Amino acid sequence: EPEVTQTPSHQVTQMGQEVILRCVPISNHLYFYWYRQILGQKVEFLVSFYNNEISEKSEIFDDQFSVERPDGSNFTLKIRSTKLEDSAMYFCASSPDRSWQYTIYFGEGSWLTVV
Amino acid sequence: GEDVEQSLFLSVREGDSSVINCTYTDSSSTYLYWYKQEPGAGLQLLTYIFSNMDMKQDQRLTVLLNKKDKHLSLRIADTQTGDSAIYFCAESYEKLTFGTGTRLTIIP
Numbered sequence: 001e002p003e004v005t006q007t008p009s010h011q012v013t014q015m016g017q018e019v020i021l022r023c024v025p026i027s028n029h030l031y032f033y034w035y036r037q038i039l040g041q042k043v044e045f046l047v048s049f050y051n052n053e054i055s056e057k058s059e060i061f062d063d064q065f066s067v068e069r070p071d072g073s074n075f076t077l078k079i080r081s082t083k084l085e086d087s088a089m090y091f092c093a094s095s096p097d098r099s100w101q102y103t104i105y106f107g108e109g110s111w112l113t114v115v
Numbered sequence: 116g117e118d119v120e121q122s123l124f125l126s127v128r129e130g131d132s133s134v135i136n137c138t139y140t141d142s143s144s145t146y147l148y149w150y151k152q153e154p155g156a157g158l159q160l161l162t163y164i165f166s167n168m169d170m171k172q173d174q175r176l177t178v179l180l181n182k183k184d185k186h187l188s189l190r191i192a193d194t195q196t197g198d199s200a201i202y203f204c205a206e207s208y209e210k211l212t213f214g215t216g217t218r219l220t221i222i223p
Contacts, residue, residue, distance in 0.1 A: 042216070107157055
């Protein structure tokens with residue numbers, strides 16, 4: 001079964017450092033998402049991406065965050081200058097079509113710890 | 116804004132049925148979902164229901180939707196130890212909004 005893959009699975013970084021989280025969505029999917037889950041809290045929407053541009057973003061997704069699809073397969077989330085409160089599990093997801101929301105597939109997540 | 120609420124914990128004896136409840140506020144939700152998260156793992160889509168349906172059954176899983184009360188439930192029949200996980204309710208209109216998750220513990 002096709003799956004969304006994410007790297008790294010865990011990363012520890014120092015406050016103020018830049019972090020790039022990588023995702024390979026399912027190959028024929030057109031919509032890509034990043035969600036995050038702070039330990040013990042809800043899974044929160046960060047951003048959606050379609051046709052090489054941001055489709056929607058939440059209040060959390062401020063100027064410190066950016067997303068990119070640098071080639072035909074990878075979808076990245078960059079945090080420019082990490083803060084302690086960025087420590088969370090970050091989930092990448094993809095779906096074939098926005099209107100077919102039920103077929104959103106999530107990756108295993110990337111644990112980010114900012115120290 | 117949209118809000119989805121769930122109770123945090125549920126303990127059930129092995130072999131019994133588990134019922135996990137969820138309430139949501141967004142009446143324009145098109146789909147409602149149940150995701151399962153095992154320790155250290157990602158979010159696995161268990162089942163979903165379209166907002167104009169009342170019930171959906173899928174093997175051991177039964178989803179009930181009361182749109183008037185904005186209440187969604189997931190029933191797991193014959194609960195097994197492998198069902199131990201956190202279960203997230205989520206609703207969508209244009210993006211997914213998740214609940215807090217319910218940690219299901221199975222008592223042998």
